[in-house]
Every structure is written in C-alpha cells, then in structure tokens.
Amino acid sequence: MISIRVDQNRCVACGQCVEACPFGQIQLEMDVATIGDRCTLCGSCISACPLEAIELEGAQPVANTMTDHRGILVWAELSGGQVKPVTFELLGEARRLAHQLGVPVAVALLGASTSSAASDCIKYGADLVYLVDDARLALYNDEIYAAVMEQIIRMYRPEILLMGATTYGRSLAPRLASRLNTGLTADCTQLAIDTEKRLLLQTRPAFGGNLMATITCPQRRPQMATVRPGVMKALPPDADRQGQVIVPPVEIPQTSKTRVLEVIQLQGDQVDLTAAEIVVAAGKGIGSAANMKLIAELAQLLGGVVGATRPVVDAGWISYSHQIGQTGKTVSPKLYIACGISGAVQHTAGMSGAETIVAINKDPDAPIHRIAHYSLIGDVIDIVQALIAELKKR
Ligand SMILES: Cc1cc2nc3c(=O)[nH]c(=O)nc-3n(C[C@H](O)[C@H](O)[C@H](O)COP(=O)(O)OP(=O)(O)OC[C@H]3O[C@@H](n4cnc5c(N)ncnc54)[C@H](O)[C@@H]3O)c2cc1C
Numbered sequence: 001m002i003s004i005r006v007d008q009n010r011c012v013a014c015g016q017c018v019e020a021c022p023f024g025q026i027q028l029e030m031d032v033a034t035i036g037d038r039c040t041l042c043g044s045c046i047s048a049c050p051l052e053a054i055e056l057e058g059a060q061p062v063a064n065t066m067t068d069h070r071g072i073l074v075w076a077e078l079s080g081g082q083v084k085p086v087t088f089e090l091l092g093e094a095r096r097l098a099h100q101l102g103v104p105v106a107v108a109l110l111g112a113s114t115s116s117a118a119s120d121c122i123k124y125g126a127d128l129v130y131l132v133d134d135a136r137l138a139l140y141n142d143e144i145y146a147a148v149m150e151q152i153i154r155m156y157r158p159e160i161l162l163m164g165a166t167t168y169g170r171s172l173a174p175r176l177a178s179r180l181n182t183g184l185t186a187d188c189t190q191l192a193i194d195t196e197k198r199l200l201l202q203t204r205p206a207f208g209g210n211l212m213a214t215i216t217c218p219q220r221r222p223q224m225a226t227v228r229p230g231v232m233k234a235l236p237p238d239a240d241r242q243g244q245v246i247v248p249p250v251e252i253p254q255t256s257k258t259r260v261l262e263v264i265q266l267q268g269d270q271v272d273l274t275a276a277e278i279v280v281a282a283g284k285g286i287g288s289a290a291n292m293k294l295i296a297e298l299a300q301l302l303g304g305v306v307g308a309t310r311p312v313v314d315a316g317w318i319s320y321s322h323q324i325g326q327t328g329k330t331v332s333p334k335l336y337i338a339c340g341i342s343g344a345v346q347h348t349a350g351m352s353g354a355e356t357i358v359a360i361n362k363d364p365d366a367p368i369h370r371i372a373h374y375s376l377i378g379d380v381i382d383i384v385q386a387l388i389a390e391l392k393k394r
Pocket residue numbers: 208282283284285286287308309310311312323324325326327328329339340341342343344345346347350360361362363366378379380381
C-alpha cells in the first residue's frame with residue numbers, strides 16, 4: 001500500500017508544503033509538517049518541498065519503466081464498422097504532438113472487418129495501425145477490449161495514449177489506467193508537450209469549470225488522456241499517405257462476465273450536435289418552452305440543429321441530448337447563434353471553439369458578448385422572429 005511520509009530529520013517546517021496542498025491536509029506541529037488522514041496522495045507537497053523531505057512509501061520504482069516507452073497511440077473507436085470522427089480528431093492532435101517529440105503515431109484498431117477503417121486511419125495521420133480483426137470484437141465489450149488493449153500497450157509501450165471521451169472511451173480508459181497502474185486525465189480541452197521532460201501537459205476545466213488545470217503524469221507510462229469529440233481538429237485526409245498495418249500476436253479472452261447481445265440505436269429525439277456546422281442554441285432567456293419552436297424554426301431555415309443550455313434542459317424544454325457545455329456536448333460548428341444565453345463558463349466550455357459566434361442577449365454586459373464575434377443587443381424573441389422573417393423572404 002502506498003503512503004506518504006515526512007522525514008522529520010530533513011523537514012525544517014518551512015511551510016511550503018502547507019501552501020501547496022490543495023486539500024488543506026498539512027499542518028505544522030512541533031516544527032515539523034504533519035499530514036492529515038484525508039490526504040489523497042496527489043503529490044503536490046512532494047514537488048513543493050525544497051528539501052525532498054516528503055516521499056511516497058510503497059510506490060513502485062519507476063525509472064526503469066519510463067525510458068523505454070516511445071510514441072503516441074490512439075484508440076480507434078468504431079461505430080457500425082466506420083471510424084468515429086473523434087478518432088480522426090485525435091490523430092490530428094497526435095501528429096502535432098508527435099512532431100514535437102520526434103516519434104511515430106500509431107492506432108490500435110479493434111473490431112471485425114476493419115480493413116477500410118485501417119486505411120482511413122492512415123489517411124488521417126497514423127504511421128502504424130495495430131490491427132486486431134476478429135469476429136469476437138465486432139461489438140464493443142469493456143472486459144474483452146480492455147484485455148486486448150492492455151496486451152497491445154504492454155507490447156508496443158507508447159509514452160502517450162489518447163482516447164475519445166465518448167461513452168465507450170470513458171468506460172475503457174479508466175479500466176486500462178487501472179490495469180497499467182498509470183494516470184489518466186479525462187476530458188482534456190488542450191494538450192501540449194514539455195519537450196525537455198517529454199511530458200504531456202493535459203489541460204482540462206477544474207473546480208466546476210472555474211479554472212483550467214494542467215495535469216502531468218511524470219512517473220508512469222503511458223500518459224493517458226481522453227478528449228471529447230469536437231474539441232480537436234482533424235487533418236484533411238491524405239489518400240497518398242503511407243502507413244504500416246501490423247497484426248499483433250494478442251490473445252482474445254474466450255469469456256467475459258458480460259455479453260453484448262445487440263446494439264440498438266436510440267430512436268427519436270437524437271441529434272448529432274458534435275458534427276453540426278450550424279447550431280442555434282437556446283438559453284433561459286428565451287422565456288418559455290413554447291419559444292423553443294422559434295429556435296427550432298431558425299435552426300431549420302439555416303440548415304442547422306438546436307442546442308441548449310443546462311437550465312433549458314433542466315426545465316424540460318428540450319432533451320438532454322441537446323445540452324452543450326461541461327456536462328453536455330462539445331461543439332465546434334462554423335456558426336453558433338446563442339439565443340438568450342448568459343455565457344457561463346460551464347456553457348462556453350462546450351462551444352467556444354465555434355468559428356463564428358453570434359450572441360443575442362438584452363444585457364450588453366452578459367459574459368457571452370466577450371467571446372461573441374457579433375452581438376445583437378435586444379429582446380431575443382423579437383430578433384429571432386426578425387431573422388426568421390428575413391430568411392423566409394430569401
Ligand atoms: C458543475 C456544473 C456543470 C454545468 N454544466 C453546464 C453545461 O454543460 N451546460 C450549460 O449550459 N450549463 C451548465 N451549467 C450551468 C451554468 O453554470 C449556467 O447556469 C448556465 O449555463 C446558464 O444558462 P443560461 O445562459 O441559459 O441562463 P442564465 O444564466 O439565466 O442566462 C439567461 C440570459 O438570457 C438573457 N435574457 C433574459 N431575457 C432575455 C430576453 N428577453 N432577450 C434577450 N436576452 C434575455 C439574460 O440577460 C441572461 O444573460 C453547469 C453548472 C455547474 C455548476
């Protein structure tokens with residue numbers, strides 16, 4: 001078991017660890033730092049101590065496992081045999097990071113009848129495809145996929161593993177992190193490289209979206225991050241790109257505790273917000289559920305889809321599948337029209353990547369105007385009705 005210890009001979013009670021502890025778990029008692037019961041072993045105090053008086057006991061020595069990890073691996077997620085766009089987005093990002101590290105980009109592609117998926121991954125930036133094509137992998141299964149992915153990672157030892165923060169990615173990533181005894185940063189909005197230390201700088205919203213935290217995983221490999229669909233940009237596909245397809249010698253488990261019988265697509269009110277080029281989003285400022293019709297009409301006239309803020313979803317004016325923001329979807333359309341939306345950070349976290357943002361709000365000081373390219377100050381219903389009338393004329 002891992003525990004944390006203060007070396008009483010070295011500690012001079014300088015107090016730097018007290019300031020560094022984000023959980024207020026360190027106190028100075030009798031001229032020495034003492035660590036409280038609710039310490040999470042986050043390690044902030046270890047980095048802060050100038051005298052190296054704080055250490056983790058029971059942690060595995062890692063130096064020998066760090067240097068032989070190389071390259072970036074992306075998990076290729078499939079839906080109906082097709083590679084999901086988030087994989088191409090991650091490949092685009094992986095190429096940028098790989099350029100700084102001077103390493104190749106590989107994809108782990110698990111599924112059945114995946115040959116066109118392999119060539120698609122190469123077109124979008126993969127140098128290597130680790131292909132496990134087997135009927136038993138036709139439908140996603142947590143246990144089986146985790147077992148196969150673990151073997152691939154132990155075999156090829158990537159220093160970075162990127163996965164989509166999708167329903168499956170969010171399920172697979174923590175299983176893998178636990179099996180590999182490494183760290184995982186979920187829902188990253190930005191990735192960068194500290195080239196000197198070869199560290200992945202993983203930035204994501206923290207404390208309810210009120211600040212952005214940059215997280216590193218200095219002592220374990222691979223460094224694992226998930227990124228939501230729509231956050232990163234895919235490179236344009238290049239049909240002339242060359243890559244290598246490798247079939248790794250993995251064992252596919254014969255049994256698992258769960259069996260996936262069938263995958264049934266949800267019917268009805270489902271929208272693909274993440275792929276939409278135009279989003280017309282409703283905020284609480286539209287006033288009532290009845291006014292959602294106007295938002296839908298504007299979206300339809302523009303060939304777009306309807307998005308919403310959390311209060312609109314909570315009020316039952318539209319279903320959760322339309323929610324944009326920290327606890328909803330991330331969108332990056334060409335045009336985003338924010339109708340009666342204040343611009344809280346939890347909402348803008350999901351839409352600030354839009355190319356053009358138009359804000360309609362009666363309050364000229366609403367925060368949404370700070371990120372808007374065009375601000376229309378006035379009553380949202382009047383303005384939406386005027387836009388609808390104008391579009392209908394055309
Ligand atoms: C942990 C956590 C996660 C969250 N996740 C999300 C999330 O994923 N997505 C999300 O959206 N929110 C999320 N929230 C909620 C978020 O903090 C805000 O409360 C929410 O985004 C505000 O929604 P709104 O802009 O629709 O409403 P309000 O903040 O009430 O803003 C309404 C706006 O409409 C304007 N207005 C009012 N009447 C009119 C009118 N007649 N004409 C023109 N303008 C008008 C007002 O000036 C105001 O700016 C989360 C909060 C927390 C704590």
